[in-house]
Amino acid sequence: MIKRQTTINRIFKISGIGLHTGRQVTLEFLPRREFGIAFVCKGTIIPARYDMVADTRLSTQISNGDISVATIEHLMAAFYFSGITNCLVYIDGPEVPILDGSAWEFYQGMWKAGVYEFPDSGVYLKVQRPVEVSHKDAWVRIKPLNTLDITMSIEFRQPVGKQKKRVTDVENAFSIINSRTFTLLEEIEAIKKAGLAKGGSLDNAVVIGMDDIVNPHGLRYRKELVNHKILDLIGDFYTSGYRILGKVEANRTGHYLNNMLLRELFSDTANYSIY
Ligand SMILES: [Zn+2]
Numbered sequence: 001m002i003k004r005q006t007t008i009n010r011i012f013k014i015s016g017i018g019l020h021t022g023r024q025v026t027l028e029f030l031p032r033r034e035f036g037i038a039f040v041c042k043g044t045i046i047p048a049r050y051d052m053v054a055d056t057r058l059s060t061q062i063s064n065g066d067i068s069v070a071t072i073e074h075l076m077a078a079f080y081f082s083g084i085t086n087c088l089v090y091i092d093g094p095e096v097p098i099l100d101g102s103a104w105e106f107y108q109g110m111w112k113a114g115v116y117e118f119p120d121s122g123v124y125l126k127v128q129r130p131v132e133v134s135h136k137d138a139w140v141r142i143k144p145l146n147t148l149d150i151t152m153s154i155e156f157r158q159p160v161g162k163q164k165k166r167v168t169d170v171e172n173a174f175s176i177i178n179s180r181t182f183t184l185l186e187e188i189e190a191i192k193k194a195g196l197a198k199g200g201s202l203d204n205a206v207v208i209g210m211d212d213i214v215n216p217h218g219l220r221y222r223k224e225l226v227n228h229k230i231l232d233l234i235g236d237f238y239t240s241g242y243r244i245l246g247k248v249e250a251n252r253t254g255h256y257l258n259n260m261l262l263r264e265l266f267s268d269t270a271n272y273s274i275y
Pocket residue numbers: 073074181228232
């Protein structure tokens with residue numbers, strides 16, 4: 001468990017294609033003294049913060065003026081798991097590369113770069129009062145607790161059905177880091193017709209067929225899909241700017257509700273404390 005602000009110990013790059021644009025993108029990671037994670041695109045700095053989130057329909061997208069960076073959530077989760085609090089990410093396109101659909105390659109890059117610790121604290125946000133947001137049958141809530149504890153439920157058509165998972169030791173939950181994004185087979189056509197997921201393939205997403213997983217090697221974990229929803233939530237919650245401590249319970253949540261929860265949390269300073 002990290003106690004202080006940290007950054008990466010050396011510069012590194014990661015390249016890959018964007019899921020929606022299908023275009024090659026390169027990220028360059030630079031150490032940062034200032035607190036927080038921020039992207040730099042076309043000379044514009046965009047803090048990776050919940051109040052910069054402008055679109056949550058297919059991924060978490062941040063914007064500053066007319067410059068946007070999409071699909072930041074898996075990268076943000078990698079920062080969380082690596083214990084990195086301060087970093088500048090230079091990006092030469094509008095979307096973070098999808099890589100294998102998980103946070104694994106980002107996490108490996110950060111692990112190889114190493115962690116540099118600053119003397120400054122103020123990296124934890126402790127929830128002081130319960131906060132909840134919901135939309136139809138989807139909801140996410142957080143209650144005071146001294147650790148981060150996440151229980152996630154999802155429900156999709158067969159062969160997925162209902163899945164539930166609780167992670168108590170989130171900082172060391174390595175099966176979350178490499179769990180991949182997924183889609184239902186019947187949704188691919190509509191997404192492609194809308195001009196999205198141009199870079200989507202079985203190399204970067206799990207595709208759920210009518211009676212089995214389409215990917216030739218199947219799933220990485222029996223609960224890979226619910227694991228990935230936890231990965232998304234961890235990445236989205238890290239746009240709070242802090243390592244959140246609290247008991248999280250979520251049912252069918254996504255990027256929209258995850259962002260709404262942070263907005264609700266920060267709407268009253270009595271809801272949390274920073275240390
Ligand atoms: Zn995801």
